[in-house]
Amino acid sequence: MRALLLATTVLAGLAVPEIAIAQDTTAPEAAAETQEYEGLSEIVVTAQRREESLQRAAVAVTAVTGDDLTKSGITEAANLGRLVPSLVVQPTGGTTSFFLRGVGTNSQNSFAENAVAFNFNGIYVGRPTAPAGVFYDLERVEVVKGPQGTLYGRNATGGAINVLPKKPVLGTFSGEGLFEYGNYDSKKASLALNIPLGDTVALRVAGQIVDRDGYISDGYDDDKGEAFRASLLIEPSDMWSMTLVADYYNQRGKGAGAVLLPEGRYAVPALEDRVSISDPRAQASIRQLASGISAPPFCGGFGNFVNSGCVALAGTDGFLDNEFIGVSATVVGDMGFGTLTVIPAYRKSDVNLLTYLPGFAGTINDKAEQMSLEVRLASNEDQRLRYVLGAFYFGEDQITENFFRQGNISTTRFTPRLSTESIAAFGQLTFDIADSLRLVAGGRYTREDKSQFTSVAAGGLPGPVQPPLSAPFTGDLSFEKFTWKAGVEWDAGPASLVYANVATGFKSGGFFVAQPPNNTFAPEELTAYTVGAKNRFFDNKLQLNIEAFYWDYRDQQITFVGGVPTAGGIFAQGSTTVNAGKSRIYGAEFEAKFAPSSNDLFSVNVQYLNGKYNSLQTANFSPTGAPVTTGCTTVGSRLANPGVNGARFFDIDCSGRPTVNSPKWAVNLGYERTFELTGDLNLIFGARGNIESGRFLNSNYRPEERQGSFAMADAFATLESLGGWSITGFINNITDEVVLARAGTRPILDFPVGTLRPPRTYGVRVGFNF
Numbered sequence: 001m002r003a004l005l006l007a008t009t010v011l012a013g014l015a016v017p018e019i020a021i022a023q024d025t026t027a028p029e030a031a032a033e034t035q036e037y038e039g040l041s042e043i044v045v046t047a048q049r050r051e052e053s054l055q056r057a058a059v060a061v062t063a064v065t066g067d068d069l070t071k072s073g074i075t076e077a078a079n080l081g082r083l084v085p086s087l088v089v090q091p092t093g094g095t096t097s098f099f100l101r102g103v104g105t106n107s108q109n110s111f112a113e114n115a116v117a118f119n120f121n122g123i124y125v126g127r128p129t130a131p132a133g134v135f136y137d138l139e140r141v142e143v144v145k146g147p148q149g150t151l152y153g154r155n156a157t158g159g160a161i162n163v164l165p166k167k168p169v170l171g172t173f174s175g176e177g178l179f180e181y182g183n184y185d186s187k188k189a190s191l192a193l194n195i196p197l198g199d200t201v202a203l204r205v206a207g208q209i210v211d212r213d214g215y216i217s218d219g220y221d222d223d224k225g226e227a228f229r230a231s232l233l234i235e236p237s238d239m240w241s242m243t244l245v246a247d248y249y250n251q252r253g254k255g256a257g258a259v260l261l262p263e264g265r266y267a268v269p270a271l272e273d274r275v276s277i278s279d280p281r282a283q284a285s286i287r288q289l290a291s292g293i294s295a296p297p298f299c300g301g302f303g304n305f306v307n308s309g310c311v312a313l314a315g316t317d318g319f320l321d322n323e324f325i326g327v328s329a330t331v332v333g334d335m336g337f338g339t340l341t342v343i344p345a346y347r348k349s350d351v352n353l354l355t356y357l358p359g360f361a362g363t364i365n366d367k368a369e370q371m372s373l374e375v376r377l378a379s380n381e382d383q384r385l386r387y388v389l390g391a392f393y394f395g396e397d398q399i400t401e402n403f404f405r406q407g408n409i410s411t412t413r414f415t416p417r418l419s420t421e422s423i424a425a426f427g428q429l430t431f432d433i434a435d436s437l438r439l440v441a442g443g444r445y446t447r448e449d450k451s452q453f454t455s456v457a458a459g460g461l462p463g464p465v466q467p468p469l470s471a472p473f474t475g476d477l478s479f480e481k482f483t484w485k486a487g488v489e490w491d492a493g494p495a496s497l498v499y500a501n502v503a504t505g506f507k508s509g510g511f512f513v514a515q516p517p518n519n520t521f522a523p524e525e526l527t528a529y530t531v532g533a534k535n536r537f538f539d540n541k542l543q544l545n546i547e548a549f550y551w552d553y554r555d556q557q558i559t560f561v562g563g564v565p566t567a568g569g570i571f572a573q574g575s576t577t578v579n580a581g582k583s584r585i586y587g588a589e590f591e592a593k594f595a596p597s598s599n600d601l602f603s604v605n606v607q608y609l610n611g612k613y614n615s616l617q618t619a620n621f622s623p624t625g626a627p628v629t630t631g632c633t634t635v636g637s638r639l640a641n642p643g644v645n646g647a648r649f650f651d652i653d654c655s656g657r658p659t660v661n662s663p664k665w666a667v668n669l670g671y672e673r674t675f676e677l678t679g680d681l682n683l684i685f686g687a688r689g690n691i692e693s694g695r696f697l698n699s700n701y702r703p704e705e706r707q708g709s710f711a712m713a714d715a716f717a718t719l720e721s722l723g724g725w726s727i728t729g730f731i732n733n734i735t736d737e738v739v740l741a742r743a744g745t746r747p748i749l750d751f752p753v754g755t756l757r758p759p760r761t762y763g764v765r766v767g768f769n770f
Helices: 002-024 028-036 066-072 077-082 280-290
Strands: 061-065 087-091 096-100 116-120 123-125 138-145 159-165 174-182 186-196 201-212 223-237 240-252 322-334 338-355 361-379 385-407 410-414 417-434 437-454 456-459 473-493 496-507 524-537 542-565 571-597 600-622 633-639 648-653 665-676 681-692 710-721 725-732 740-746 751-756 761-769
Touching (some): 061 066, 066 710, 066 725, 077 096, 087 740, 096 116, 410 571
Parallel strands (some): 542 600
Antiparallel strands (some): 061 138, 087 096, 116 123, 138 159, 174 186, 174 761, 186 201, 201 223, 223 240, 240 322, 322 338, 361 385, 385 417, 410 456, 417 437, 437 473, 473 496, 524 542, 542 571, 571 600, 600 648, 600 665, 633 648, 665 681, 681 710, 710 725, 725 761
């Protein structure tokens, strides 16, 4: 850690003389050349709620432009991690879980909320099911790392992801389109038009259609959907403007699928064959395993868990039928002394899906409506004391039904009616001590109220398999928290920034599916210590950024398969969330870009991450009483329902284990070369590489549920005309690496299942613009 801090300081110290030399010794010929080629382009970001150069933003943020997303063929959140080494994205049966530098949440049902805030068009999106259908016609995606407890809204413990669509442009009629065809019968098409409606109004309409077969057998891991977005800009004067945005996405297909993971008790299909758990080949393996496991008499006795129907096999009938709608307005006014921004928004998600991702059937119907309002006042930049002040409101209502069916031995149904209301006031100040030295301080007060009205039914032999729902029970929770940030920024040179800060964040507590009173968990908190430097050298051709960080993570919310109390005090198997973890995470991230000419661009991003749970204890549940497979220490067990059945709790201690989804090393490499064929025609070659060390994918630390180290590579070649058309041939995951995106344990039979990242894909992409 000390070495990393020292390296940052030395790098900053070297920046000033280096830039001075580069500027003072420029010959006239070199100066003329510099005028023609100005080096690396600037990316403007809004990570700190104001527009600023990425290189002048004193936060850890990775910005991916819309062009980079197009070149990578990314149309869904699950693939975003290919371009951001600190980000791990997990599909979880209709939801999406984000992990940034080892901080995140496994979203498993309708109670779940992410610990990394997802924002679309400046609007916080509450549901883990909803980060879908927005990855087209984008200006950029910003991934802000570390707790954002001051300027952002709810649940930004690990950071924030900002997806920013392209905006209408006044006075310009233009358009752009993209058509793609690839293996797995992949068909993608997107189109955007910018239409001027007089001198003060402009309309931008954009749409996308995606239709791709599944990556695994039986058609799972497909991608099908239609999306549409309309943006209307009204700018009657230089003093104020309003942008109205409406978006719609219809998500279809079979959804994410699962495969059997190899383990010692039985033979499974090879992972490289991508055999679905619903495939007859996989089901034969499961039957083989079950034939050697003792079942209770009501399940047919030894070897008959599957034959009796007590354990049901995965089906081929999984589906997604989801709709997402959003409407928002962004009003910006020049108040003379500052800029006022008002953003009211409404979003609705209607989720209907059947998934076998955990190894058994799960039906989720989730209707959620959210309303939000953010008001910000930002001072002018030409003053010694600058500020951003604001208020935030978020309200969400959910009506859901979740039905999980492992077979006749265990079914769980619950129908929560959830309501959340969150209000916050925030502010951040920047004060110039000198022309090159600034102090930053900010804070945010949040109050959040949650309520539930829920009925549950936990069934299974020897009792009723599908008992009626219980009488509804209610619950109310309230949380208050003040989070803050303090830091210093120093302009070490004309193109060098050094910064250090301490920031805090928190994720609110909530409910999980169980009879009260033991059905709640408390908020989690994180304090981050950061020091970094951003630099440009050699007339803007070389960029070197480095950041070192230490995170103290307390009361971490851990979700696992545990025992939940049902009506009558009987414990049954269910998804349980507890404040079980305390961890520390430290590391460093290094980024370099080098553009020796306008035709060459080299890039490298290296992250070192060292995370460890100082304290992590859970009580795993076995409905049959059989031991729970874990990579941790089992310190004891006890009957869960004495005199009723043989179910047992197993106390598991995972203290000292590495944080989940935390590869110690992650490296991204890239190179692009442009060949000028004619005055109107260019040929562009590009290649990207992604190298990661091993990591565990959940907090049970089962050896089979660990992804080992791997390397993946992509490449493309584009023939581009200055007249506005392009043809691209691409290939992703060239070596067809088999990499796990998610892993978990199928209860009862206790075998591991996983979800895979995409295999080798290739195709042709045709684009145009005018």
